[in-house]
Amino acid sequence: MSDTRQVMKIKQQSKPTGKRAIRETNERLIMAAAEQEFAQSGFKGTTTEAIARRAGVPKANLHYYFSTKEALYHRIMEDVCEHWLAAAKPFDETDDPKTALCGYITAKMDQARNRPFGSRVWAMEMIRGAPVIDDYLHSALKPWFIERTAKLNGWIKAGKMSPVDPQTLFFMIWATTQHYADFDHQISVLNDDSPLSDEQFTRAKDQVCKIILNGVGLKLLSAP
């Protein structure tokens, strides 16, 4: 099952020798298992026993590496957040709005495809009102957001794109890209009960880029 692939991948890596290495390996093992469980059942709904079972360790070992369930959850949220912001690179490496936006959308879509559990945990944390990573929102996301929206405003003033609200644009991009991770099941049902194929997903990426770029006045020339 795809559920256990991540755990198996970590387990198959070279046996650690020092205690330091053992700790690191087991922590990653447990975190990968926990990310899936939290994504599936939420914070409260996830049992440490289920996480331990998926990770293939006794429950007591989980508590040896992570003092509490919340501490484990917190570590995962941090990790997801870092990953989240790292996807912004394509947006920063050019001064052409078309390249920037399309690259950012593509990166976010790929992330939703490749790490859907992280996206879902994030979504549920936001829905709850971010009780655990609220600090991070202020210290990391907010400055990032101010910078990026400022960049968009600069492009708008320079006449490089239509005068749209950068905040709204970002919300649309976030919502749409993450939708492919968070609402994967709904999408599958509406796709004749089968997950999007790689071809379908590639097409979806193109379509999202096209609609967004056209939406902000940047004509895209690729085929329909």
Add this chain to the structure above:
Amino acid sequence: MSDTRQVMKIKQQSKPTGKRAIRETNERLIMAAAEQEFAQSGFKGTTTEAIARRAGVPKANLHYYFSTKEALYHRIMEDVCEHWLAAAKPFDETDDPKTALCGYITAKMDQARNRPFGSRVWAMEMIRGAPVIDDYLHSALKPWFIERTAKLNGWIKAGKMSPVDPQTLFFMIWATTQHYADFDHQISVLNDDSPLSDEQFTRAKDQVCKIILNGVGLKLLSAP
């Protein structure tokens, strides 16, 4: 607190007389409270005691009206779903894609604003893989979706709008509109720690309509 407004509203309505009326009133009372609790804590994370407390009834009474927690949750999901599809009306009452799309987006945005808890419960149910309302997805949402995407394809063939993928377009609209309910806290943080004002929300609606309509080749003439 806004948390209790819905409950108070129901309580203040005329005192029911017959047993039938008592049941209906109390069920609505409990369901309103439960919708908030489920949205805040997820299915497993919500305790029947918390629901009862918010509804202002003893826990045993909750179990008198709803045999199990899952039965109550199921009823709420059904109710949310009905509400959900009802928002589609504006989309069906015209043959002009511009009017239809803008009306639908506006209705969905208003729904996100006015019933955010329902949107969040729905989101978490989808994230979990829809264990409870999967049947409904097949019996109600899927046919609806096929009809509506067919209508869009008709407009495209008639040259009324750009040849975009209707599926992707719907996902973008759903994701974006529901984002304003589900990620309300994140949006607040990025809005100087205050929820969007009515003016800001109205502007957001305009912007979303503008970007989507331009995105599918329907020029919008309203002011930026």
Add this chain to the structure above:
DNA sequence: GTCTATAACCGGATAGAC
């Protein structure tokens, strides 16, 4: 229909042997 008390169960965390 309403409500107090409680049965039956489950989950997070730990003790303590290996």
Add this chain to the structure above:
DNA sequence: GTCTATCCGGTTATAGAC
């Protein structure tokens, strides 16, 4: 660092008086 057995607090659901 690993693991079994266990404690304790909390949760669903019901019994049974009013």
